[in-house]
Amino acid sequence: MAPQFTEIDRFGPSHSPRDGARVTNFLLHTQEGNGTAESLAAYLNNPANGVSYHYTLRDAVVxxxxxxxxxxxxxxxxxxFTVNLCFAGSRVAWSRQQWLxxxxxxxxAAYIAVRSxxxxxxxxxxIxxxxxxxxxxxxxxxxTRALGIGSHTDVGPNFPWDVFAAHVASFAGGGGGVQTAxxxxxxxxxxxxxxxxxxxLATPDGVGRFAEFENGYVYWHPTTDAHAIPTAVMSKYAELGWETGPLGYPVAEHAALPDPRGAGPGLAQAFQGGTVYRRANQPAYWVHGAIGDRWAAAGHENGELGWPTSDETTHDDGVYQAFEFGRIYWVPEQIVALRNSGEPDTPLARPA
Structure with a gap:
């Protein structure tokens, strides 16, 4: 059960943006003074003092x-990449008995750390x-010691890490671990x-995370959440440079697409930069942008153009993409869908 405490908001101007950094650590601090949680907060809220913490804590007041x-x-x-809590009125020189x-x-503090x-x-x-x-x-x-930043030594040599870790474990489910997204x-x-x-594992941008499984991967980013990518889609994702490529991170789970004309259901998965479609027993293709919008207007894979059969290909001043029953051409300010029907191909009217 959560411990009993009073939590008060005293937000001030002493902060900076995280600039997209992923939070990885919750850190404890000592005040080296005799303040209360509220008096320390008042001091921190003066930007001229050049210091602040996310939380101050003393006598069950946060x-x-x-x-x-x-x-x-x-x-x-x-x-x-840190969240920080300071024990108001505490000192590095405290004995174990003073901490206890x-x-x-x-x-x-353990509860707040697990919550964060x-x-x-x-x-x-x-740690x-x-x-x-x-x-x-x-x-x-x-x-100071692990990251090589600064010279501070708080919370000091006598902090009861064993007791604190037991409190953390009690709030985290008994094993000290926490289920991530x-x-x-x-x-x-x-x-x-x-x-x-x-x-x-961390992605190259230092923000996202991923894990590999027998039949696919799960990718997570704070703006997209966690989504699983099956192996059948992963090959195209890898070809395009994973999350650092034009697809970016997945934004939804994959969908199975019925295919009466095919060998079995196909797959589609949406990413930040478009959607990957894969017909059963066929390569996967990337559909996006104006061509993707025009294909959607024609009914996606169930429309007159059918399934994609290529990625976009550069052509003269624009690009085109091949589909099962035609092509879509794009040049600046114009897009044309053509259905294969002999010579010449038939322009495909946009649905009303």
């Missing part, structure tokens, strides 16, 4: 100073000394089969 969508001024160049005296606040990790889709593993670089929950000294999608897509990736 003050939200910076929204988690924004970066606080806590850990130098690690700000864009505020066990109620440790439990609240689940929100951002990163692990709830607790205690000796540190290693990973997604998870740690402290300011992790940034990729895990949830994989569980709902049993056709993917056995998982091949140990955990998740």
């Amino acid at each position: 003050v939200r100073v910076v929204p988690e969508e924004l970066a606080a001024w806590s850990v130098l160049s690690a700000n864009p 005296a505020i066990d109620g606040d440790l439990r609240i 990790a689940q929100r951002h889709g990163h692990s709830t593993r607790v 205690a000394p000796d540190y290693h670089v990973a997604d998870g929950i740690s402290d300011h000294q992790y940034v 990729i895990d949830v999608r994989a569980a709902a897509s049993t056709w993917l089969g056995a998982r091949r990736t140990d955990g998740e």
Whole structure:
């Protein structure tokens, strides 16, 4: 059960944009002073002081100073990918007994850390000394020793990591782990089969994540969520450069398309940059842009043009794409659909 605490919003101007960075860590800090959660928040809300945290905490009072969508001024160049909480009134020099005296606040901090990790889709593993670089929950000294940024040593050598980790595990389901969006999608897509990736891998943009399975992949991005891509579509995705290519990230699950004229159902999957169509036992093709819109107006694969049989091909001042029963030509300011009907081909009228 969630611990009992009072949460207050005292948002101020001491923050920066995350600039698309993916949040990977929740970090703990000491104040090195005697403030309350609210007095520390007031200090942080003065931009001239040059410091801020997302949360301050003392005596079961939590003050939200910076929204988690924004970066606080806590850990130098690690700000864009961290969420930060400061124990008001705490010090690096505290003994283990002094930390255990505020066990109620440790439990609240663990709850907030797990809540944040689940929100951002990163692990709830607790990264205690000796540190290693990973997604998870740690402290300011992790940034110093593992990431090589700055020189801070809080929360100090006597912080009761064992007690704090037990609190985290109790809120994260007992094992210290958390289901990410990729895990949830994989569980709902049993056709993917056995998982091949140990955990998740970062995409080259540093924001997205993916995992490989026996019969496909799951890709996640904060703006598109997690979607599974079957192997039959994945070959085209790879050919076009995966998520760094023109397709971008998937934006929906694949759909099975009935095909009375074919050997079995086809597949279609939508991406940020268009849709991949694959007829059973045939190559996959990418349909997008003005040609994709014109094909949609003709009825997609069930219309007079049928299934795509090529990607776009450069032609004179424009491009064309071949379909089962015709072609669609595009040049700036004009698009024409032609149905194969001998010489010459018949222009296909746009539906009313």
